[in-house]
Amino acid sequence: MFPELNNLLNTTPDQAEQGKLTLLCDAKTDGSFLVHHFLSFYLKANCKVCFVALIQSFSHYNIVGQKLGVSLTTARECGQLVFLEGLKSAVDIFFRPQEDPHPLQFLREANSGNLQPLYEFVQEALKPMDSGEAAWRCPVLLVDDLSVLLSLGVGAVAVLDFVHYCRATVCREQKGNVVALVHDSGDAEDEENDILLNGLGHQSHLILRAEGLATGFCKDVHGQLRILWRRPSQPTAQRDRSLTYQYKIQDKNVSFFAKGMSPAVL
């Protein structure tokens, strides 16, 4: 978790908002540092986390998590973290009976219709626990990343339906949060990705968009982060709803500064 990002979003693990969908988006840069931030943030906030990881292995997230002060292994052992490792599951699914339900069932179907099995996996992972188990603060679904589903042949509307159901269950019923990363390819001809990105943008409460610099690679400024609050609980002047900062990713931290105010420049 990056304290400076918490300051920008005006939040702390103790005061995390509930019932919100946060959309993470990256364009011409790698926005995975935002995924690592929210994973460690919600684990430190004592939330029950279901992490649908389709990009990297468990050990990768665990190593980064340790740098940020959380142990995914411990969290998984004590039941705080439910980790769906897409890279492993994608292989497993071909060596099991077809009738056995699997979250990534769409991989076996020629016409991948919907993501209902994946939704049911999330629903089961985050359902309220028996009284005998440890009580977690609120459920959180984290997906890294939804664009992969498009690459695997799922339609944009099917992915939007999956997020819709997760929102209805996790955000509305269980008062939890959903965080999902989507790539912005910047390709005007990739209509499916555009529909997914814009459709999720309309569903979300908060959008964090990491962008590469228009001027290209820079050693001291790695990109800029645009923050857009879409659904304030009270309608306010829109002037303060959108902010842009530049950032530099360090070994265990990310520093944010106003545009053009990098310490290396001043």
Place this chain on the structure above:
Amino acid sequence: MLESLLAPGGLVLLRDSVEWEGRSLLKALIKKSALCGEQVHILGCEVSEEEFREGFDSNINSRLVYHDLFRDPLNWSKTGEALPGGPLEALRALCRRTDPVPVTIALDSLSWLLLHLPCTTLCQTLHALSRQDSCHGDSSPGEQVHVLGLLHEELHGPGPLGALSSLAQTEVTLSGVMGQASAHILYRRPQQRPTHQLPCETQWFSILPDFSLELQGGPPLESQPNPDPRTPSTDPTTHLTFNLHLSKKEREAKDSLTLPFQFSSEKALGPSSTDVPKVIWAWVEPDQTLEKWPCLQAAVLRGQEARWTAGSTAPWAEPGYQPHFL
């Protein structure tokens, strides 16, 4: 005017974007209808009923009938909470309703319906929905059905957008500048609009916390082309300590001046030229030679250092050197 959007009846399209969301305006118009004593039916596909009712007082909420397509629109949960027949049947049920009072129907959102239903089916149903008064035939002119449709325009191609536009009485496109929201209103049925209004206009507005609509004058003109609110709008040349521009006389003086680094035949003439300095003070590294000082080379050739030639060590680099008058 935004307040009179509901006046002609029929379909009003609210076209919004990720940057400029239109649900607040939809709720403001719903509040206005409810305050006029109308029954408001909402087909909610994108937000939960609790979230939609948030911000309305109990008087308004009592006039709202929320048809919840959000909770289980595709019947995945199989708990019996889904609306029977799915989204299309829910829409058709709104056509068959029999309310004794004037009615406003809000579709939140048309985009969700358009992504899940064939465009032609949706257009036919919308047509039937917005013409209910003429179908029933027993409604008075004051009891028209108002249909408000929220449309996220980035999600659809020009074909579906054009089809829906042709059905609409009025189109409102939301945008903004400098944090100030604006609505571009296009009346597509000019014969039905109030006589004093133009076929299209732009209205600046803001939505108050209780979802009241407040019309505004818009941002100042000089700031409109500037999308970044933090960029200063003052003239950056006001407090300069130097002149940015030269007068004619100053320009002539500047042009006639020969700068020290400019080579000219006069300078090459040596001591007879008035431009050549009489005393040369110089400091060079011991290994530096005359080759690197072409102007100086021309000047010292007439002096005692004439023996100094290219490639040899400069005289002043030798120990005990005293400068000479040329």
